[in-house]
Amino acid sequence: MRILFLLLTMVAVLRADDRFAKANEDYRNGRFREAAEQYKALLENDGPRVSVLQNLGSAYHQLDENGRAILAFERALLLKPGDADIKANLKLVRDRSAVFPTKADDRWSKLAGSLSRRSWSMWVLAGAVLLPVAATLWFARRSMCLAAVLLAAGGVIITAGAWWALGRNSGVGSLAIVVNDDAKLRLSPFENAGETGTLPAGREVRADVERNGFRWVSVDGGATEGWMRSGDIEPLVPQNLPPN
Amino acid sequence: MFRFLLTILIWCSCLALRAAEVSAELSTPTVEAGEGALLSIKVQGGALDENIRIPEVADLVVQSRGRSQNVNIVNGRVSRFIAFNYVVGSHTEGVYEIPSVTVKVDGQELKTEPLKLTVRPSASGAPQGMDDDGEKPADHTRYGYLTFQMLKKDRKHVYPGEIAPVRIQAFFPMDARVSLGGPPRPDGSAFTLHNLSDEPQQDMQVVDGRRYRVITWYGGLSATKAGSYPAGLSLEGTVTVRDTNAKRPASPFNDPFFDNGLMDDFFAPMIQKDVTLTTDEPPSVEVRELPAEGRPEDFSGAIGEFEFESVKLPPSMTTGEPVRVEASIKGKGNFSLLDQPHLVPVDDWKSYDGTDEFVPGDAASFGGTKNFTFNSVPKVPGESRVCLGFSYFDPEKGEYKRVESAPQDVSISGKAIARTEANEAVSEAPAAPEEPKLAPIREKLGSVTPYEPLTDATWFVPAVAGCGVLSLAILGFGIWRGHHDDPAKAALRAARAAETKALSAAGQAADKGDVPAFFAAAREALRLAAAEAVGIRPEAVTLVELQGRVDERTIDLWRAADEFDYSGQAGDAGGLAGWRDALQRGMESLTEGRAAA
Numbered sequence: 026m027r028i029l030f031l032l033l034t035m036v037a038v039l040r041a042d043d044r045f046a047k048a049n050e051d052y053r054n055g056r057f058r059e060a061a062e063q064y065k066a067l068l069e070n071d072g073p074r075v076s077v078l079q080n081l082g083s084a085y086h087q088l089d090e091n092g093r094a095i096l097a098f099e100r101a102l103l104l105k106p107g108d109a110d111i112k113a114n115l116k117l118v119r120d121r122s123a124v125f126p127t128k129a130d131d132r133w134s135k136l137a138g139s140l141s142r143r144s145w146s147m148w149v150l151a152g153a154v155l156l157p158v159a160a161t162l163w164f165a166r167r168s169m170c171l172a173a174v175l176l177a178a179g180g181v182i183i184t185a186g187a188w189w190a191l192g193r194n195s196g197v198g199s200l201a202i203v204v205n206d207d208a209k210l211r212l213s214p215f216e217n218a219g220e221t222g223t224l225p226a227g228r229e230v231r232a233d234v235e236r237n238g239f240r241w242v243s244v245d246g247g248a249t250e251g252w253m254r255s256g257d258i259e260p261l262v263p264q265n266l267p268p269n
Numbered sequence: 270m271f272r273f274l275l276t277i278l279i280w281c282s283c284l285a286l287r288a289a290e291v292s293a294e295l296s297t298p299t300v301e302a303g304e305g306a307l308l309s310i311k312v313q314g315g316a317l318d319e320n321i322r323i324p325e326v327a328d329l330v331v332q333s334r335g336r337s338q339n340v341n342i343v344n345g346r347v348s349r350f351i352a353f354n355y356v357v358g359s360h361t362e363g364v365y366e367i368p369s370v371t372v373k374v375d376g377q378e379l380k381t382e383p384l385k386l387t388v389r390p391s392a393s394g395a396p397q398g399m400d401d402d403g404e405k406p407a408d409h410t411r412y413g414y415l416t417f418q419m420l421k422k423d424r425k426h427v428y429p430g431e432i433a434p435v436r437i438q439a440f441f442p443m444d445a446r447v448s449l450g451g452p453p454r455p456d457g458s459a460f461t462l463h464n465l466s467d468e469p470q471q472d473m474q475v476v477d478g479r480r481y482r483v484i485t486w487y488g489g490l491s492a493t494k495a496g497s498y499p500a501g502l503s504l505e506g507t508v509t510v511r512d513t514n515a516k517r518p519a520s521p522f523n524d525p526f527f528d529n530g531l532m533d534d535f536f537a538p539m540i541q542k543d544v545t546l547t548t549d550e551p552p553s554v555e556v557r558e559l560p561a562e563g564r565p566e567d568f569s570g571a572i573g574e575f576e577f578e579s580v581k582l583p584p585s586m587t588t589g590e591p592v593r594v595e596a597s598i599k600g601k602g603n604f605s606l607l608d609q610p611h612l613v614p615v616d617d618w619k620s621y622d623g624t625d626e627f628v629p630g631d632a633a634s635f636g637g638t639k640n641f642t643f644n645s646v647p648k649v650p651g652e653s654r655v656c657l658g659f660s661y662f663d664p665e666k667g668e669y670k671r672v673e674s675a676p677q678d679v680s681i682s683g684k685a686i687a688r689t690e691a692n693e694a695v696s697e698a699p700a701a702p703e704e705p706k707l708a709p710i711r712e713k714l715g716s717v718t719p720y721e722p723l724t725d726a727t728w729f730v731p732a733v734a735g736c737g738v739l740s741l742a743i744l745g746f747g748i749w750r751g752h753h754d755d756p757a758k759a760a761l762r763a764a765r766a767a768e769t770k771a772l773s774a775a776g777q778a779a780d781k782g783d784v785p786a787f788f789a790a791a792r793e794a795l796r797l798a799a800a801e802a803v804g805i806r807p808e809a810v811t812l813v814e815l816q817g818r819v820d821e822r823t824i825d826l827w828r829a830a831d832e833f834d835y836s837g838q839a840g841d842a843g844g845l846a847g848w849r850d851a852l853q854r855g856m857e858s859l860t861e862g863r864a865a866a
Contacts (some may be wrong), residue, residue, distance in 0.1 A: 041714060041716050051711075052710055060279035060504065066767060071717055071722055072718075073719065074716065075711075075715055076711035079711055080711055082712040083707050083708075083710055100720070103720055104720065105718075110708035112344065114707050117706075117707060121571070123336060123429060123430065123493070142720075142722035143719060143720075143722050143723065146588065146722035146724045146729070149723075149733065150732065150733065153732070153736035156736050156740035157736050157739040157743060158740070160744050160747070161743055163743075163747060164744075167751075177740070181831050183365055184733070191722060198672040211330075213330045213331075214325075215327075215362075217328075218330070221457075222457060236325060245461060245462075245670060249455075249461070262720045262721075263720070
């Protein structure tokens with residue numbers, strides 16, 4: 026049974042490799058639409074990968090769909106925050122779309138953003154595991170009491186620090202990217218409601234509840250707010266916007 | 270004091286015990302299209318479990334206006350209610366039914382009665398918008414007004430991305446109480462406000478003979494697209510002023526003093542109004558596209574006026590070895606789009622993205638200094654004159670400018686690095702600023718990485734908590750075991766057990782009338798108890814250790830036991846009851862002494 030499972034997994038990986046190579050071939054030959062569709066299918070069928078998200082962003086940029094390109098690069102950065110290639114691509118597309126980032130740039134935000142949320146959660150677990158290890162060391166070898174105390178202190182610091190970083194990044198779940206050009210902000214969740222503004226594609230917004238096919242969004246820490254058609258934005262973390 | 274506290278406690282209990290009630294009411298059943306009525310949902314006698322959600326009604330606009338809380342104490346009866354206020358209205362005439370609103374209070378679901386709102390056609394025939402859409406009060410100076418000035422008055426145009434410093438002032442009547450609903454916001458989508466001062470200045474000014482409380486913000490106005498747009502701003506808030514127009518009944522004192530205008534002002538009722546202050550006739554600002562002509566390749570979007578403050582470079586270096594470069598650029602403008610400078614000649618260096626830190630020089634973060642630290646790799650050996658450079662757009666002159674720092678002489682040792690080697694060495698670095706291109710697509714598929722952190726898994730928190738509990742359990746077990754394995758304590762436990770055993774044996778011997786066994790066991794019990802009380806080994810205990818610690822009868826018991834042991838005579842079993850009492854008292858004395866020690 027286990028061998029069968031391994032074989033099926035290997036076949037799936039090989040097939041994903043083939044589809045990825047085919048999509049890359051399309052990209053190199055200028056068939057960006059076909060390449061983008063295949064990258065999207067890979068993401069939907071197999072799950073998120075940094076490589077696929079980066080290439081998808083590049084394909085969208087070539088198609089001049091910079092909102093979706095920024096979304097793909099942002100998602101890739103969620104998985105691999107420090108990647109220089111993805112950061113450079115994101116900056117390039119933002120500059121060309123005149124979308125200026127508004128994120129806080131202090132050193133604590135940089136520290137919390139230096140690892141993905143999944144990596145931070147692994148650090149939380151690793152720090153927690155260190156505690157019983159330290160206790161066992163102390164129990165088994167009383168002569169190594171100091172080493173056990175240091176190990177336990179390290180475990181507590183790692184767990185607390187990683188938990189803090191996770192908390193600092195917890196707002197990611199409500200972030201979304203405007204994917205359509207000139208997306209309208211309205212006073213009420215209706216098509217005939219008055220407009221309060223327009224946001225360019227690629228702009229990062231904070232999304233809230235959905236009503237009548239519209240989502241309540243705010244920009245620049247609440248300086249601009251309103252209802253936007255749900256189809257005009259895509260959540261940064263797929264399927265992760267607040268419930269209706 | 271106690272009675273006062275008791276009264277408070279009873280009042281609180283009354284509050285808690287009262288059944289919760291919910292009601293809804295409209296300030297008026299009929300409004301014109303484009304205007305709103307105030308809907309109040311009152312929750313009395315309970316705590317709200319979750320936010321109230323007004324059911325949606327097609328074409329009916331509902332906007333929250335916050336909440337207010339009242340506590341009344343009348344004849345000892347306490348009533349408290351929280352009112353959740355909304356403005357409801359529509360641009361379309363008709364009769365609208367506001368359905369029953371479900372409110373969760375203290376775990377129970379309560380419902381309000383449905384309400385009807387009739388929207389008549391607008392008197393002007395055209396929709397006017399809700400009163401928070403920018404409609405000004407009839408007399409705007411009554412509630413205050415908003416002004417906006419660009420700090421560079423001679424400029425009538427800006428560029429997209431440029432941050433133009435502005436001053437925003439809200440004027441409120443001096444006798445008004447003001448509660449702001451947030452900072453000023455730009456109207457429309459053509460402009461955004463940046464770096465608005467968190468703590469606006471407050472002072473008093475006299476305008477046209479009237480005293481105003483003036484709140485002043487400084488910030489940066491940034492245009493998002495080219496064109497000509499009115500730079501209007503709005504500010505929401507609640508203003509409470511005296512309604513001097515309200516008629517006051519004549520004074521019952523029939524005295525002109527009480528009927529003068531001053532007393533009118535004093536007795537005038539307070540009226541509260543939610544207002545949206547807007548800039549009167551906002552100035553039209555022209556937003557010009559940045560010229561494509563003459564745009565330097567390394568232009569990153571910085572608009573303003575910048576110059577080098579300092580540059581630090583090591584005087585000697587080796588090809589292929591990264592060196593640390595520090596540069597500070599000061600000036601005024603949109604520092605967020607000012608990228609790190611690059612070394613000149615560009616082809617002789619490969620620079621990596623470093624870190625930067627902005628130190629604002631004013632409240633609006635318009636001016637200041639940006640410090641860059643990054644690594645660069647020299648590729649060409651020899652004596653060289655090196656400087657740092659960057660480009661920006663000067664909005665005053667409407668042209669791009671290039672700035673270079675003062676050249677520095679550096680000595681570079683080592684071999685020249687071939688271009689391909691250098692490219693390989695920095696393949697992980699982002700695209701060079703002079704050639705803005707996408708990084709090449711990835712050829713290796715890589716592994717699947719979920720977005721969600723492990724904390725989202727149901728097992729995560731129990732696992733982390735389990736680690737904590739397990740470590741505490743190991744710690745506790747270790748402490749218990751250490752306590753249990755202590756040789757001194759083990760010896761003590763053994764001595765106590767032997768003492769109990771000897772006492773028991775003495776008791777049994779006394780019951781059977783076995784005189785030798787009783788004396789042997791009694792002396793053993795006394796020896797063990799005395800040894801612990803004195804702190805010596807049981808074998809070393811003699812009559813001397815007992816003296817002063819037990820009574821004479823117990824001393825006699827010890828002596829009798831000694832004599833009996835040495836002589837081997839058979840004693841009289843009839844006296845054992847008395848010896849048994851002596852043993853009991855002696856043991857009690859020694860135990861008390863042990864406890865006191």
